[in-house]
Amino acid sequence: MTPTEYDEFLRKAFDAFLAARASRDCLANYHYLPYDAVDLSGLRWPGMGDVLIRDELRELTNNLNAWLTSLRHWHAWLAVARNYSEDDRWELEHEFIATLATFCLFQPSAVRDAFTFVVTNGMHQVRRAIDPAYKDHLPLDKAPWEKRGYPARGRVEQQLKTVVCQWPSGAVLLENLKQLDDEVVRRTTSDFRNRASHSIAPRFSIGLTRAVTRAVVQATRMEQQNDGFFHVVPIPGQTVISYGFGGTEALRFEEMLDLNLKQFRIAITCFDCYVSMLNAAVGNSDMGVK
Numbered sequence: 001m002t003p004t005e006y007d008e009f010l011r012k013a014f015d016a017f018l019a020a021r022a023s024r025d026c027l028a029n030y031h032y033l034p035y036d037a038v039d040l041s042g043l044r045w046p047g048m049g050d051v052l053i054r055d056e057l058r059e060l061t062n063n064l065n066a067w068l069t070s071l072r073h074w075h076a077w078l079a080v081a082r083n084y085s086e087d088d089r090w091e092l093e094h095e096f097i098a099t100l101a102t103f104c105l106f107q108p109s110a111v112r113d114a115f116t117f118v119v120t121n122g123m124h125q126v127r128r129a130i131d132p133a134y135k136d137h138l139p140l141d142k143a144p145w146e147k148r149g150y151p152a153r154g155r156v157e158q159q160l161k162t163v164v165c166q167w168p169s170g171a172v173l174l175e176n177l178k179q180l181d182d183e184v185v186r187r188t189t190s191d192f193r194n195r196a197s198h199s200i201a202p203r204f205s206i207g208l209t210r211a212v213t214r215a216v217v218q219a220t221r222m223e224q225q226n227d228g229f230f231h232v233v234p235i236p237g238q239t240v241i242s243y244g245f246g247g248t249e250a251l252r253f254e255e256m257l258d259l260n261l262k263q264f265r266i267a268i269t270c271f272d273c274y275v276s277m278l279n280a281a282v283g284n285s286d287m288g289v290k
Contacts, residue, residue, distance in 0.1 A: 006091075013080060013092055020076035027072050030264075033061045037275045042282035046136075049125035053278070056118045063114055064271060067107045067264060074100040074257055090205070093253070098204050101256055105192045108263040112180035113153065115267070119173065119274050120160045126281040127163065138163075167280060173273035179266050188259055190248050203250040213246035 001009060020026060035058055040050040077097045081089045120138070127134045139159050140151050157177065164170030181193070190202045200209050219238035222230045 009088070009091070010095065013084075013096075016080045016083070017073075017076050017096070020079045021072060023076075023079075025079070026076050027068075027261075030068055030071070032065045032068060033268075033271060035061055037061070038278045038282070040278070040282055043126075043129045045125070046128050049129055053122045053125055056121055057274075057278075060114055060118045060271070063107075063111060064264075064267060067104065067111070067267070070100050070103050071257070071261060071264060074104060074253075074260075078253055078257065093205060097253060101204060101251075101253060102196065102201075104260045105189060105256065106196070107260070108185055108267075109181040109193050111267050112177060113156075115173075115177055115180075115270050115274070116153075116156050116160050119277075120156070120163050122274070123163045123167075123170075123277060123281075126278065130281060164277065167277045169273045169276040169280070173270050173277075176266050176269045176273065180263060180270070185259065185263065189251065189256065192251065195248075200248075202248045204253060204256075205250055207250050208247040211245060211247050213244055215242050215244075216240075217242045 038053075038057070040053060043050070074097065077092065077100065081092045081097065084092060124136075124138060128136055139162065140155060142148065157174070160177075161170075161174055164173065186194070192201055195201045202209055216239050219235040219240045220232045221235055223233045224230050
């Protein structure tokens with residue numbers, strides 16, 4: 001295609017995308033989260049506790065709604081791409097779909113950590129408001145002269161557990177939180193998020209990455225056994241460098257979208273649990289996540 005023809009190709013494809021996005025088939029069962037999910041006026045808040053909760057809940061809502069927007073766009077573009085030839089479909093994947101997929105595949109990990117941060121802060125403020133004896137201190141708080149940094153996920157989630165343990169919805173939230181970016185997701189996505197951040201990510205649709213691999217492995221030697229045959233046995237405490245043919249296969253957009261939608265639904269359950277805890281704490285009708 002000439003540049004002019006390519007521009008026209010993209011315009012027609014984008015018109016088709018707009019129609020697909022407006023279709024009832026475009027994840028119509030998924031709804032954007034409200035920005036007034038909780039009325040915090042039922043408690044007397046110390047300091048700026050209610051302002052902090054409202055602000056961070058709004059940002060969490062923004063993140064989840066942005067994720068849903070990208071999921072809808074991803075879904076719509078896949079519907080459009082099915083009507084094109086393989087070569088043209090690759091162009092659409094390069095121009096539009098791969099960027100959406102990359103953003104969405106980063107979200108389970110990002111949202112898991114965001115939930116941990118927001119809910120820890122929020123329920124800590126709640127406990128300050130309802131219990132005068134509760135100290136304004138979190139286990140991972142650091143003094144100004146201590147080295148700053150982001151603690152490991154396990155440590156911050158353990159801190160979250162200590163903060164929310166008194167609410168039934170807290171246990172449900174923790175259970176669902178552990179399903180975001182879990183081992184199943186990492187295996188199914190070929191650890192896309194970590195590889196994209198720290199090495200080379202898998203491709204989409206077609207192509208292999210990391211065809212040759214380098215690894216540190218256990219050193220071995222051939223040792224004769226009682227039966228006269230030689231067997232490979234490990235050499236304790238020794239390693240060697242091993243080079244070999246590897247190859248990470250490309251990810252399929254449709255499969256990744258289905259998996260990502262499941263992760264999004266888990267994130268919504270976590271959101272509902274947090275809202276339930278806040279409602280219970282401030283005396284509103286607890287939505288009672290079961």
